[in-house]
Amino acid sequence: MLKYTLRRVASLIITLFLIATVTFFLMNAVPGDPFALDRDTPQVIRDSLDQRYGLDKPVLERYVIYMGRLIKGDLGMSMKFKGQTVIDKVTTTMPVSIKVGLGGVILGVFIGVIFGIIAALNNGKTFDFIVIIAAIVGVSIPNFVFATLFQRLFGVTLGILPIFGYKGFLYLILPIFAAAMQNIAFYARMLRSSMLDVMNQDYIMTAQSKGLTRRSVIFRHTLRNSMLPLVTSFGPMLAGVLTGNFVIEKIFGIPGIGNAMIMAIQGSDYMMIMGLTIVFSFISVVMYFMVDILYGIVDPRIRIS
Amino acid sequence: MEDSILKVEDLCYSFHTYAGEVQAVRGVNFSLKSSESLGIVGESGCGKSVTAKAIVRLNSGTSGFCKRGTIQFDGKDMLSLKKKELLNVRARDIRMIFQDPMTSLNPTMKVGRQITEGILNAFPKMKNAEAKRIAIETLENTKIPNPEQRFEQYPHQFSGGMRQRAMIALALAVNPKLLICDEPTTALDVTLQAQILELIKDLQKVYNTAIIFITHDLGVVANIAKNIAVMYAGKIMEYGSAEDIFYNCKHPYTWGVLQSVPKYDADASIPLVPIPGTPPDLFNPPVGCAFAARCPYAMEVCRKAEPPQYHAGEKHTVSCWLYHEMSPTVVNPITNKEVTL
Numbered sequence: 001m002l003k004y005t006l007r008r009v010a011s012l013i014i015t016l017f018l019i020a021t022v023t024f025f026l027m028n029a030v031p032g033d034p035f036a037l038d039r040d041t042p043q044v045i046r047d048s049l050d051q052r053y054g055l056d057k058p059v060l061e062r063y064v065i066y067m068g069r070l071i072k073g074d075l076g077m078s079m080k081f082k083g084q085t086v087i088d089k090v091t092t093t094m095p096v097s098i099k100v101g102l103g104g105v106i107l108g109v110f111i112g113v114i115f116g117i118i119a120a121l122n123n124g125k126t127f128d129f130i131v132i133i134a135a136i137v138g139v140s141i142p143n144f145v146f147a148t149l150f151q152r153l154f155g156v157t158l159g160i161l162p163i164f165g166y167k168g169f170l171y172l173i174l175p176i177f178a179a180a181m182q183n184i185a186f187y188a189r190m191l192r193s194s195m196l197d198v199m200n201q202d203y204i205m206t207a208q209s210k211g212l213t214r215r216s217v218i219f220r221h222t223l224r225n226s227m228l229p230l231v232t233s234f235g236p237m238l239a240g241v242l243t244g245n246f247v248i249e250k251i252f253g254i255p256g257i258g259n260a261m262i263m264a265i266q267g268s269d270y271m272m273i274m275g276l277t278i279v280f281s282f283i284s285v286v287m288y289f290m291v292d293i294l295y296g297i298v299d300p301r302i303r304i305s
Numbered sequence: 306m307e308d309s310i311l312k313v314e315d316l317c318y319s320f321h322t323y324a325g326e327v328q329a330v331r332g333v334n335f336s337l338k339s340s341e342s343l344g345i346v347g348e349s350g351c352g353k354s355v356t357a358k359a360i361v362r363l364n365s366g367t368s369g370f371c372k373r374g375t376i377q378f379d380g381k382d383m384l385s386l387k388k389k390e391l392l393n394v395r396a397r398d399i400r401m402i403f404q405d406p407m408t409s410l411n412p413t414m415k416v417g418r419q420i421t422e423g424i425l426n427a428f429p430k431m432k433n434a435e436a437k438r439i440a441i442e443t444l445e446n447t448k449i450p451n452p453e454q455r456f457e458q459y460p461h462q463f464s465g466g467m468r469q470r471a472m473i474a475l476a477l478a479v480n481p482k483l484l485i486c487d488e489p490t491t492a493l494d495v496t497l498q499a500q501i502l503e504l505i506k507d508l509q510k511v512y513n514t515a516i517i518f519i520t521h522d523l524g525v526v527a528n529i530a531k532n533i534a535v536m537y538a539g540k541i542m543e544y545g546s547a548e549d550i551f552y553n554c555k556h557p558y559t560w561g562v563l564q565s566v567p568k569y570d571a572d573a574s575i576p577l578v579p580i581p582g583t584p585p586d587l588f589n590p591p592v593g594c595a596f597a598a599r600c601p602y603a604m605e606v607c608r609k610a611e612p613p614q615y616h617a618g619e620k621h622t623v624s625c626w627l628y629h630e631m632s633p634t635v636v637n638p639i640t641n642k643e644v645t646l
Contacts, residue, residue, distance in 0.1 A: 201408060202403055202404075202405055202408040202409040203408060203409055203410055203411040203412070205363060205401075205403065205409070206401075206403065206409045206410065206411070206419075206472070206475070207411065208363060208395070209361065209363060209395060209400065209401040209476075210395065210396060210400075210422065210423040210426055210427075210475070211392040211393060211394070211395030211396025211397070211423075211426055211427065212392070212396075212422070212426055213392060216426075220414070220422070221411050221414070224413050224414075225411065225412065225413055228413075
């Protein structure tokens with residue numbers, strides 16, 4: 001187990017290093033720089049800014065300097081907003097992003113699982129068909145479409161919920177539902193098919209042959225086994241809690257980490273792009289790692305080797 | 306016949322499929338006395354499992370339906386039984402063991418819990434501790450070592466043979482009146498087969514249970530069943546005591562099956578004699594005898610009309626035109642004697 005953990009940590013460091021390197025050079029390959037403004041800036045000011053932020057040096061040298069700082073844990077300062085450190089930005093934007101992301105996941109799993117179960121239990125009947133069709137539609141339509149639809153319906157037509165900004169819980173309801181839509185569709189489909197699969201297993205017939213009622217068979221034997229594939233999807237799901245809602249944050253004007261990332265990219269805020277990318281990657285990799293450990297706890301048959 | 310615990314009469318069971326109606330069981334009759342054992346033998350798809358599952362209506366989740374016939378168990382009409390009573394019969398009186406022990410136990414529930422669940426379902430007033438005691442005792446009876454420890458384990462910690470023992474324990478823990486074994490040894494290797502058969506035979510004496518034993522292997526039932534029904538294409542071709550079937554069988558299909566069983570003392574150079582052809586299509590069962598197309602003795606009449614049932618002995622019945630008075634005389638390849646009733 002210790003060996004396994006060490007190996008995972010080593011691979012985590014290599015992954016982060018590669019991501020940082022690739023991002024650094026790609027970002028520099030994109031036209032424009034932090035100080036390229038629409039209005040004319042005197043060359044002197046530009047030069048002095050470049051010098052101050054080290055942008056006058058060749059790319060390779062800047063790369064070495066950046067990586068050197070990164071190893072010390074210094075993610076640097078924003079190039080656009082004075083006095084704003086990357087770490088500050090992460091810590092101020094993360095909480096609201098987690099609220100939207102986690103809310104979307106929890107709501108999505110909850111509603112999706114219930115729909116999936118009811119559909120499986122009514123296999124071949126009307127409700128089943130409605131769920132299948134709705135799930136296909138839900139998976140196919142991108143969440144920003146739902147986001148704008150919700151804004152129109154609940155914000156403009158019905159006028160019951162705020163649609164922009166973040167000044168309290170009410171402002172999170174629409175973003176969370178928009179973020180949940182694809183999860184609902186995804187988990188409804190997954191649960192339905194895994195439940196139908198489990199219902200055809202031999203051990204379900206064993207349970208029926210013991211004279212258990214339909215309810216006992218479902219609750220004691222079918223459900224738990226149908227939930228197992230759910231665990232497998234935790235990894236991508238948890239990693240997506242923070243990184244999955246860029247567009248939704250942007251549409252609803254939620255000051256989250258995704259929104260910060262989009263702003264950084266739009267403004268070529270090099271330090272911010274690098275820093276946020278590394279934080280995102282770190283979170284994703286750590287989440288996957290945690291889920292791998294979790295598997296072994298949830299399903300005793302899975303052994304980490 | 307008065308004291309028979311199970312009586313199946315003219316059972317016809319079909320399945321709806323997209324291609325049409327599959328007539329899996331086409332008129333099966335048999336009866337079973339308490340603590341007696343019956344073997345149902347036949348090749349894949351002959352309807353033996355469907356017959357067995359129909360007794361406790363375990364086919365009903367599928368597209369299957371009972372077309373005709375009656376099943377009487379212990380004075381109850383199983384086919385018209387209310388759901389609640391049916392569950393009671395399943396819980397207490399008729400238990401089943403299935404073919405594949407690797408998949409017939411719930412992988413996420415402890416083996417002990419799966420057994421006590423069955424016991425408590427049959428006897429709701431029983432205390433948990435008492436159920437656990439019975440479960441461990443039954444595990445011990447099925448010769449599982451360290452039953453207390455095994456009680457707390459999950460199925461993946463059991464080997465295939467152990468799982469089948471656990472299944473037997475699960476079924477016998479409530480001391481059912483009838484145990485249906487649906488090919489319980491098919492998925493096991495030969496040494497385990499022998500052990501499991503021996504175990505079922507021993508436990509039948511201990512628990513005094515009637516057994517229906519389904520298999521495609523005549524060698525397996527020889528050991529365990531008092532009476533044997535040979536099924537083909539959804540019908541019973543020949544029925545009799547184990548002795549009748551093994552030493553004095555009457556039906557050409559039974560001859561074919563017996564000839565295709567390898568004998569341990571046979572000369573290696575003599576090839577086995579298979580039955581040529583394949584079983585009939587049960588979407589459109591043949592008009593006459595189902596076996597006629599593959600039968601070396603088939604006559605004109607065999608293809609035109611179903612053979613009547615002839616009584617060849619006290620229990621021994623056979624459905625074949627060869628026993629009609631006008632049929633030509635043929636020689637039984639097993640006994641090398643001319644066939645007579």
